[in-house]
Amino acid sequence: MLDRTKAPYINNLVQPDIIKAQEAFIFENTPVFFVHSDNQEALKIEIITDSGSKFEQKPAAASTALSLLNEGTINRTGSQISDGFDSRGAFTDFNNTSDRQHMSCYTLERFFPEIIELMSDVWINPSFPENELERYQNQKAEQIAQQRKKNQYKAAEVFKNSLFGKNHPYGRTVGPEEIKSITREDLIDFHPTMYRNPAIFLSGKVTDNVLSTLQDHLQKIPVAQANTSKTKKPEQITDLIVIKRPESLQSTIRMGLPVIDRGHKDYYKLVVANELFGGYFGSRLMKNLREDKGYTYGVHSRLMHLEDEGYMIVGTDVIKEKTEDSLNEIQSELERLATESVEQLELDTVINYLKGNFISSINTPYSLVDKFKSLYFYDIDYGFYDNYFENLDQITPADIKNTVEKYLLNNQWTKVVVGDLK
Structure with a gap:
């Protein structure tokens, strides 16, 4: 019979061999x-x-x-x-x-x-x-x-x-x-x-x-070559933009900034920092805005990659009267990650979550091809996946502080509110 007084045994996740295209x-x-x-x-x-x-x-x-x-x-x-x-x-x-x-x-x-x-x-x-x-x-x-x-x-x-x-x-x-x-x-x-x-x-x-x-x-396809020149430089607006809709019960927040791409040496650190910040259900933003404050049903942060640009985006829908408070709390969580060391248990939890996600994402031929496409179109080799667990395990609390301070704690954020700012 199952003894419910004992916690289940935890297996260490092992880097799987990925089937290559x-x-x-x-x-x-x-x-x-x-x-x-x-x-x-x-x-x-x-x-x-x-x-x-x-x-x-x-x-x-x-x-x-x-x-x-x-x-x-x-x-x-x-x-x-x-x-x-x-x-x-x-x-x-x-x-x-x-x-x-x-x-x-x-x-x-x-x-x-x-x-x-x-x-x-x-x-x-x-x-x-x-x-x-x-x-x-x-x-x-x-x-x-x-x-x-x-x-x-x-x-x-x-x-x-x-x-x-x-x-x-x-x-x-x-x-x-x-x-x-x-x-x-x-x-x-x-x-x-x-x-x-x-x-x-x-x-x-x-x-x-x-x-x-x-x-x-x-043999019937008339193949043509594309212009491979890089797109022009973005013209980012870093002011807070508010689209007022007083009749709305909630305000929608979208905010983000340019970030490094997958080939950068600090990318794995940024991945972990993003998960801690708002990348999964147990993130800092979810605990703060949803569990502690009750401002929202959900909040997320994601790393997005286009051919010529990469960016992070934070998104949530909050109680209209708590819009400004929510923006302040998001900023506060960034500052906390940049100034206070993450507890090792919290860091381990996030790394294990990322490992588990990786294992579950390579269990069909369709998902394996999707993994390959994310390498092929960004000129990255399979070492990105082969060394994934090893690179995650090397990340320390100090790395998280330094990464957030270096790449996220700056004035390069674009912030948009649709609803009202109260």
Whole structure:
């Protein structure tokens, strides 16, 4: 019988061997990487290109073009495309970011020849039907108009504008006006951009037949090279920006600052410092703002990485009357981390939490490919993961103090409040 008077035995977490992605040299101009698993029939293919929003000549062209790929080609109607995927139990997901566009599909290995033929047609031969463009514009414009009424959405937009600058590729936001201004000719002009530096990632049941079928279709892709020049320097606003909405019961806070990237020697220390500060449910910010003060249901801090910039963001929704107090408490927790040594038990708890998260994040071929992508696109080798536990174990309380003081305790914070400042 279980003796509930005794605490459960704690095992020391051991650095796992991560299964590494392999490269399939099947096409000269397009790298193909895969993680194979015999334990399932499912397969995921993801095509990623250097054609995100920062490459568009007209705002909203990239996201609109990607959204309409599935709505018709010169060979198929939108309904035929949809039926082609649905009849094979396939799930597609097209995602546009500032840096890249992602076209992915989950399917069964036995359907891969039909699925890759469909994806190739969608990628190469979109027709961008006028009626579908109009429908998309009406729906998207209305969706954005409604979303902007929400404090969280508005705060996210203003935060991006202020952290990078409204005219910076990472700071631009798209509204109903930009969506409505897109024409079919704009999409046709942007479409060749979607062939820039493609990379293909496969995970699941990746057989020889899958690779040979993929090779046949890759020969049809007109690969183009992207401009690899770095984006212009951000024009950050470090003032406190308040968007007043007196009718709101809560205020939304978004605040952040530029930080070092994954390749920096101090990055592991920053990861741990962020977790202590607001990265998980037991963080300092959660204990302060939620448990002790009752100002919010939740608060978080995260490290975000774009191709040319990295930043930390802190986000929460607080009782409107406690907005200013919440900002002060966030600042107070930063100062505490920079001036008072973290107890070793608290530091060990966070490090073990990070280790456990890492172990749980590499248990499927899909997640293993995701891990590889975060290395591949930032030019980092597998040593980042192979030495992960070792680097975490070397971090001391003094490292946390020094890291917070060096990188976070400064006047480089962008702060946005949507609601009211009381």
